[in-house]
Amino acid sequence: MELIDQRTKSIMEGCKERARKAGLNFQEETLEYIVTNRDLIQLTPRLMIPTLYDYWVHDVEVLKEQGRYELYPSNPYETVINTRPAISFYNDNNPDWMNVMIFYHVLAHIDFFQNNVYFRNTWDYDFTGQALSDKRLIAKLRSEKGRWVDYVIEFSRGIDNLVGYYSEMTSHDHLPHQNESQALDFYFDVFLQSTLRVPVTEYMKELEKYNRYTKEFGDTAEQVFFTEVRSKYPEFNSLLGKYRKSHSDIRCDIFQFILNNSEHLRKEKNAWIRSIMEVVRKTSVFFQPQIRTKIMNEGWASYWHEKLFLADDRIKGHEIDFARTHSGVASLPRVGLNPYALGMRLFQYIEEMADKGKYSAEYIKISDSLEREKYDKGTKRGLDYIFDIRRDLCDTLFIDYFTDQDFINKHDLFVAGRRLNQEKMVWEYYVKSRKVEDYKEMLQDHLYHPPYIAVERSPEDENTLYLNHHFEGKPLVNEYISNTMLGIEFLWGGPVLLETSEPVSVSQGERRHPSSGDNDKAEIKWKRVLYTMSDRKLTKKELE
Amino acid sequence: MNENGREKYLSEKKERILKELNGSMNHDLPSEEESGKWRLSGLYDHSDLLLLQNAQTVSNPVLSLASLDELLERDRLREKDGFPRKIKVGRLIKPGKIDNGAIIIVPSTVEEKFIHDSAFNYTEGGESGGTGEGEEGEVIGEQPVRPEQGQGTGAGEGQDASHDVQNSAYDLGKILTEKFELPNLRDRGARRSLTKYVYDITDKHRGFGQVLDKKATLRRVLETNFNLQRIGDINNIDSTDFIVSPTDKIYRILSREKDFESQAVVFFVRDYSGSMEGKCTELVVAQHVLIYSWLLYQYAKRVETRFILHDTGAKEVPDFYTYYNSRVAGGTQVAAAYQLVNEIVEKENLAQEYNIYVFHGTDGDDWDTTGEKTLPELNKMMEYASRIGITIASHAYAANEKTEVQAYLENSGLLEERSDLLRMDVMSEDASEARLIEGIRKLISHEIPV
Numbered sequence A: 001m002e003l004i005d006q007r008t009k010s011i012m013e014g015c016k017e018r019a020r021k022a023g024l025n026f027q028e029e030t031l032e033y034i035v036t037n038r039d040l041i042q043l044t045p046r047l048m049i050p051t052l053y054d055y056w057v058h059d060v061e062v063l064k065e066q067g068r069y070e071l072y073p074s075n076p077y078e079t080v081i082n083t084r085p086a087i088s089f090y091n092d093n094n095p096d097w098m099n100v101m102i103f104y105h106v107l108a109h110i111d112f113f114q115n116n117v118y119f120r121n122t123w124d125y126d127f128t129g130q131a132l133s134d135k136r137l138i139a140k141l142r143s144e145k146g147r148w149v150d151y152v153i154e155f156s157r158g159i160d161n162l163v164g165y166y167s168e169m170t171s172h173d174h175l176p177h178q179n180e181s182q183a184l185d186f187y188f189d190v191f192l193q194s195t196l197r198v199p200v201t202e203y204m205k206e207l208e209k210y211n212r213y214t215k216e217f218g219d220t221a222e223q224v225f226f227t228e229v230r231s232k233y234p235e236f237n238s239l240l241g242k243y244r245k246s247h248s249d250i251r252c253d254i255f256q257f258i259l260n261n262s263e264h265l266r267k268e269k270n271a272w273i274r275s276i277m278e279v280v281r282k283t284s285v286f287f288q289p290q291i292r293t294k295i296m297n298e299g300w301a302s303y304w305h306e307k308l309f310l311a312d313d314r315i316k317g318h319e320i321d322f323a324r325t326h327s328g329v330a331s332l333p334r335v336g337l338n339p340y341a342l343g344m345r346l347f348q349y350i351e352e353m354a355d356k357g358k359y360s361a362e363y364i365k366i367s368d369s370l371e372r373e374k375y376d377k378g379t380k381r382g383l384d385y386i387f388d389i390r391r392d393l394c395d396t397l398f399i400d401y402f403t404d405q406d407f408i409n410k411h412d413l414f415v416a417g418r419r420l421n422q423e424k425m426v427w428e429y430y431v432k433s434r435k436v437e438d439y440k441e442m443l444q445d446h447l448y449h450p451p452y453i454a455v456e457r458s459p460e461d462e463n464t465l466y467l468n469h470h471f472e473g474k475p476l477v478n479e480y481i482s483n484t485m486l487g488i489e490f491l492w493g494g495p496v497l498l499e500t501s502e503p504v505s506v507s508q509g510e511r512r513h514p515s516s517g518d519n520d521k522a523e524i525k526w527k528r529v530l531y532t533m534s535d536r537k538l539t540k541k542e543l544e
Numbered sequence B: 001m002n003e004n005g006r007e008k009y010l011s012e013k014k015e016r017i018l019k020e021l022n023g024s025m026n027h028d029l030p031s032e033e034e035s036g037k038w039r040l041s042g043l044y045d046h047s048d049l050l051l052l053q054n055a056q057t058v059s060n061p062v063l064s065l066a067s068l069d070e071l072l073e074r075d076r077l078r079e080k081d082g083f084p085r086k087i088k089v090g091r092l093i094k095p096g097k098i099d100n101g102a103i104i105i106v107p108s109t110v111e112e113k114f115i116h117d118s119a120f121n122y123t124e125g126g127e128s129g130g131t132g133e134g135e136e137g138e139v140i141g142e143q144p145v146r147p148e149q150g151q152g153t154g155a156g157e158g159q160d161a162s163h164d165v166q167n168s169a170y171d172l173g174k175i176l177t178e179k180f181e182l183p184n185l186r187d188r189g190a191r192r193s194l195t196k197y198v199y200d201i202t203d204k205h206r207g208f209g210q211v212l213d214k215k216a217t218l219r220r221v222l223e224t225n226f227n228l229q230r231i232g233d234i235n236n237i238d239s240t241d242f243i244v245s246p247t248d249k250i251y252r253i254l255s256r257e258k259d260f261e262s263q264a265v266v267f268f269v270r271d272y273s274g275s276m277e278g279k280c281t282e283l284v285v286a287q288h289v290l291i292y293s294w295l296l297y298q299y300a301k302r303v304e305t306r307f308i309l310h311d312t313g314a315k316e317v318p319d320f321y322t323y324y325n326s327r328v329a330g331g332t333q334v335a336a337a338y339q340l341v342n343e344i345v346e347k348e349n350l351a352q353e354y355n356i357y358v359f360h361g362t363d364g365d366d367w368d369t370t371g372e373k374t375l376p377e378l379n380k381m382m383e384y385a386s387r388i389g390i391t392i393a394s395h396a397y398a399a400n401e402k403t404e405v406q407a408y409l410e411n412s413g414l415l416e417e418r419s420d421l422l423r424m425d426v427m428s429e430d431a432s433e434a435r436l437i438e439g440i441r442k443l444i445s446h447e448i449p450v
Helices: A006-022 A037-046 A096-115 A117-122 A127-145 A148-157 A165-171 A182-195 A200-232 A236-248 A254-261 A268-292 A294-311 A319-330 A339-355 A361-365 A369-374 A382-392 A395-402 A405-410 A436-446 A478-492 A514-521 B003-022 B048-052 B061-065 B068-080 B122-126 B169-179 B214-227 B279-298 B320-325 B334-347 B374-382 B404-412 B433-444
Strands: A030-035 A086-091 A413-421 A426-433 A452-456 A465-470 A496-503 A526-534 A537-542 B102-105 B128-131 B139-144 B165-168 B196-206 B250-259 B264-271 B303-310 B314-317 B355-362 B387-394 B422-428
Touching: A006 A030, A006 A096, A006 A294, A030 A037, A030 A096, A086 A096, A096 A117, A096 A294, A096 A319, A096 A382, A096 B048, A117 A165, A117 A268, A127 A148, A127 A268, A148 A268, A148 A478, A165 A268, A182 A200, A182 A236, A200 A236, A254 A268, A254 A452, A254 A465, A254 A478, A268 A294, A294 A319, A294 A339, A294 A382, A294 A395, A319 A339, A319 B048, A339 A382, A339 A395, A339 A405, A395 A436, A405 A413, A405 A436, A413 A436, A426 A436, A436 B128, A465 A478, A478 A496, A478 A526, A478 A537, B214 B250, B264 B279, B264 B334, B279 B303, B279 B320, B279 B355, B279 B387, B279 B433, B303 B320, B303 B334, B314 B334, B334 B355, B334 B374, B374 B387, B374 B404, B387 B404, B387 B433, B404 B422, B422 B433
Parallel strands: A030 A086, A465 A496, B264 B303, B264 B355, B355 B387, B387 B422
Antiparallel strands: A413 A426, A413 B128, A426 B139, A452 A465, A496 A526, A526 A537, B102 B165, B196 B250, B303 B314
């Protein structure tokens, strides 16, 4: 891997100027590297992060039949990574015009990384630097603990798709009242109302008292107030302790829960396991926003590389080359989904709509289609509007808010269905629906969505980890359950339970002869089952 | 199962049989261009490097050169540490087309997590986006149905790339015997001794020896040069630039070899009726590759193999490739296959000269529900065979119901009476690789099953 030559770099600096003028916003420094096939061999299993930790599975073919994206939140063939400075990769034989096009694409990605709020958790540090120190840590541990390090990596990776990305996000986004003390919440919301069951008048008195104290004592009000409370109710402290314990983990993922609560990991000799788990978790959280903004991110980058390339006077004469490559990237497939094409068109559509002032209550009220079409307030606010969208939304919301019937009609989009024609023994692809509701539903169904598995307290036994899979219509991949639970048991250091749903019985031929097309979608009955992993043995029983 | 359930099961069964009968499936081999996997592009299949820069997906050349042994050693340690094995070998072995003894192994693994089973409902997986003309309901394209068996399920990118580890079935048999601790074969007794030794240049040795093994040496040299970063572009290797270390040279060296006098004929019998579509077939062929390799090793390659495919009729096919890849279609008559085996044995007088093994893989469906035609053929077979192993890969939907083959075999009492000769192993079609190897052990071991 070597840096791109100075000549190309200066062309790219020219691109940066033009992109900035157009409104993109990104850090000044970037790094561009030339990559060979050899480099790609090293980089792709490491998700293009040159400094990612070593792990033997990186060097083995990994079965991908189950849909790679379900397992990993990142794409192994990214051309730019979200680091500080951002690093991008180029073939060594790219012509200049192509590098310019790619670089515009890259710049828009960097703009997206650095401005979209879903990437908030990646803004404060350089991931490559972090990864390098993690890599060294793991290498050091490996020299001490040998293959056990790899087991811990393996088991931690087994749950790394269940990291609490969203709860992590909210922790970056403090609302003012969240700073208030938990003791106060407990005293007024629980202790007075549920434990003491004081009458309303007394409750109001307490409230007034507290308010009076805040005026009198300022910052120390709480302290004074609770000193009095404690002398009055000696049991308050222990009750508060209990409350804290049961509420502290309410939003945390399996990873954090294990790290916070496992007796096994608290032991000194197991401290190294915690460090590795932290590394794996951090790495996963870092990649999470990427897969949740795929359509937007690629759409945004395609929108800008087209716009900026065509406006760039330095590369006149390469329009046809550009058109060929660009259409390969951003044309809508007859059947199939292309995030570049879809995202780009949606951004263009939104800009056009907003330019005419169509995102307004006035416009929505118009039902005459001719009038709708002619509607133009000439607000020319389109560009600002899409910049706001790139800051605020992720794929789910982007699709939900802005895909409408006009957009579907404009680009002749439809939901393509697949059915078996038994006479001819062929799969037939057909136009299933041109309704926006169906199209949206189909898209949402394709979006990344890991199972929602939460830790539930098991009151009887502190040593048992109870996982509850909140069922959303799709079962878990059955053959993976055993080994995943085995890994969790190892990390947790005690029995692990998983409650999930399974089909009662798959009716005849459904899995083998998907012949009847739409009809076999119905008729699946579900039952709740409980898997128990204890002493590396898996048992299953039906609930109810 | 109550009356109702039973009735439902029977009517479903009737439907299945009719489907097998009337279906227009055929037993063709998959054609060349079909073997590339065809699927719709999904949202997350696109990425910058591939689309914008047309980067080639290349695999790790050092990995291709690495020996399977290393990976299996890791796996063996896993077992020792009390964790299940993780390297999958069996599911990805495919017989090569050119050389009968050559098979292709892609060592692979999977990272297990809690994820949604998106393949659960076929119709959902088939839905996608589209653009262009067409009324609702209009068919816009067709794609031939291709049963996926025989194409090395999901070797991932390994499928078309040329980095498969070429291994001979003999080596795999050795690995199976040693690493998976499959039992060694006991000779049937009456035949000649097993303990005669000859000297042959079969073992490999680094540094010195009798005959230079050019292929193995070149591999080592390549690996060394990769590690020294002397190879930039793997598509354009300049071999004149190589550094060759003396320890890179690999020789064949004279070593003592068991000379197995006894020879064997193995009949592999596979049900390729329509109901075998999908996982059942994968399971059966994967197991047969493993057994084939194991026997090849046990008999030091002095094994003759015969391949029989059957639906309602039976036919012999010339090589493992055809055996492995032929598609499923038609109905099921087990008796036809056994009859053909008996005929061949009789006609060629094989019983006199050979140890005879018969391995049969089926999903347990048989139109001859009571076994009245099958059992006599089986009895006849037991007169000469050293071992008959029947694998039943039962469908998930029939998990609670005994399959016909299983039922009539058990009812006949032959399994207990002749447990030295006849073994049956029933597994569900979702069985793991470990279960597969366990199954082999069951089929070939000497211990009488309890």
